[in-house]
Amino acid sequence: MRRVTTTTADLWHHYGRTRAQRDRSVPESFHWIWSQDGGPGAEVLGDLSGRVVGDLGAGAARHAAHLATYHEPARITAVDASPAQHTMATDLYGHLAPRLHIVRSDVVPHLHAMADTYDVLYSVFGAVDFTDPRDLLPAAALALRPGGRLVFSGLGHYLNGAPAQLDVVPADVAAKTPDGAPTTMHRWVLQAQVWTKALDAYGFTRISVDVLPATTEGPRTADTLLVSAVRRA
Numbered sequence: 397m398r399r400v401t402t403t404t405a406d407l408w409h410h411y412g413r414t415r416a417q418r419d420r421s422v423p424e425s426f427h428w429i430w431s432q433d434g435g436p437g438a439e440v441l442g443d444l445s446g447r448v449v450g451d452l453g454a455g456a457a458r459h460a461a462h463l464a465t466y467h468e469p470a471r472i473t474a475v476d477a478s479p480a481q482h483t484m485a486t487d488l489y490g491h492l493a494p495r496l497h498i499v500r501s502d503v504v505p506h507l508h509a510m511a512d513t514y515d516v517l518y519s520v521f522g523a524v525d526f527t528d529p530r531d532l533l534p535a536a537a538l539a540l541r542p543g544g545r546l547v548f549s550g551l552g553h554y555l556n557g558a559p560a561q562l563d564v565v566p567a568d569v570a571a572k573t574p575d576g577a578p579t580t581m582h583r584w585v586l587q588a589q590v591w592t593k594a595l596d597a598y599g600f601t602r603i604s605v606d607v608l609p610a611t612t613e614g615p616r617t618a619d620t621l622l623v624s625a626v627r628r629a
């Protein structure tokens with residue numbers, strides 16, 4: 397399966413770039429939903445004080461910066477494979493080190509190198525959406541301490557309204573190369589029961605999936621799946 401790596405075009409070059417030019421603030425709130433304007437927040441992750449936390453596919457690290465600033469984790473590592481996103485995150489929030497640690501890596505090798513390290517791993521429409529779950533979920537289970545939690549949000553259905561998949565299969569979705577040429581990348585948009593079965597198969601228990609309805613109507617709005625699971629002891 398193809399992933400974002402340094403040897404392929406950075407398909408996240410444009411993402412968040414305009415906002416980064418005008419908004420350098422640490423967000424005062426944390427949202428899971430697609431529209432980033434409501435719904436549950438960081439409380440879903442439980443008490444993070446003194447915890448070791450990882451953001452999988454952190455982008456510009458706005459969510460991680462919020463947690464580092466307002467929730468006192470021992471350490472939060474914001475992992476992203478995109479050189480552009482890593483540069484943006486470092487520019488915006490590098491000053492939050494050492495509590496916030498910004499890492500450029502594909503999450504799968506990162507997690508393999510961090511066995512039994514994390515108390516909490518989370519992803520907001522991040523690497524969990526864009527990485528084969530058969531690679532990512534066992535790696536996340538390995539990197540969590542027994543009893544540690546994985547929480548992630550992803551699309552409840554495709555942006556054109558088509559239903560999510562009934563099996564662990566990706567779709568090709570539109571993307572852009574750094575020079576603006578249209579291309580595609582894989583996105584895993586899976587039904588709740590498919591995530592549940594995959595999480596169970598790869599070492600998780602106490603699995604819950606909530607559907608958070610879109611807060612607005614119109615094209616490219618979406619319901620959000622908010623998934624939580626605990627690494628089996």
Ligand SMILES: C[S@@+](CC[C@H](N)C(=O)[O-])C[C@H]1O[C@@H](n2cnc3c(N)ncnc32)[C@H](O)[C@@H]1O
Nearest residue numbers: 453454455476477478502503520522523526527
């Ligand atoms: C839609 S963006 C979301 C970024 C951020 N979570 C946010 O909410 O703004 C998806 C991000 O996941 C990253 N990503 C996708 N697959 C990844 C992987 N296997 N390893 C690391 N990062 C990945 C991309 O580089 C991109 O920055």
